[in-house]
Amino acid sequence: MYDKLVILIPTYNPSEKLIKTIEVLKDSGFNHIIVVNDGSINNEVFNEIEVDRVLKIKTNKGKGVSLKTGFEYLKKLNFDGVITVDDDLQQDIVDIKKMADSFIKENGIYFGVRDFDGAPFIRKTANKFVSKLFKLLYKFDICDTQTGLRCFPKSLFDELISISGDRFEYEMNVLKYLVKNKYNINMINIKTIYNDNKSHYSVFIDSFKIIKALLKK
16 A cells, blocks of 8 residues: 555664564555664664664664665665654554555655643653744744654655754754745644653753754754
8 A cells, every 4th residue: 555655764772662663564554664773782673673674874873864874775766755753653653644645645745743742841841942943933833843753755865865964953954954945844743652762862962952953054
């Protein structure tokens, strides 16, 4: 059903939730999955997954580098678009399918946006602040600037690869680029899911880098 779409999962020292994420995706008709291993250390999880390809980065470079590594690889393959998905079941498969169905119906750019109800107070506050600041600076209203669930057409890959940013700030830079260049971003409301996994996202350090990227013209 989704053979013209590929799922791209960047990951660093993943838990077994990566295995479950891939199983859920496959059970739902996503037959093509690329995983980017961002310098994980002695992680046996990669021996237990069955995907099209695991792209290995020797040392940890960050989510931005992982995503761009995936886009560069996908340029050579025959897919219409890509959906980026987190590695820890923080996105509901119903929402992922809704995004895929929307892309198939009308090829375009899609962002899954959360309202952060039920999110930890610090994360919720930080995201609301960044969203309000983004609206003030760029006159674009989006309630979730850091969503990891995004869908892009293949025609955009070269531009995505050229955007600066190695770590979590890359996703902010992508949003800025799309808004500045007047691309149409279709927003899909998705569930807010937080689990007990230890996150590689530091609320204070990474939020500071994201705000710094946001303020940079």
